[in-house]
Amino acid sequence: MSAGLDEFTTGRKKGSVIYKPIHLLYTRPNSQCEFFSYEEEAGGYIAHCRVLGRPLTKDEAIKCENYWRSCPFRRIGIQMEESGI
């Protein structure tokens, strides 16, 4: 990775690069989705979706906070858990 990109990136999460302008939240995210989690990192918070298996962008995290009940990925996650996948 070039030195220039280092300014905008932070650690790797399960092979994914975190791009601070895209992923870093400055307020603690709060979603009632059972597949949602977050970690404190780089002076902010990184949200993560267990169904997608990757960090969430800031826009995605906001949708997880407000529209988690109707999220299609959540339905998939529930089906996967019910079928033991």
Ligand code: SF4
């Ligand atoms: S994308 Fe959907 S399933 Fe994943 S954390 Fe957000 S609301 Fe939950």
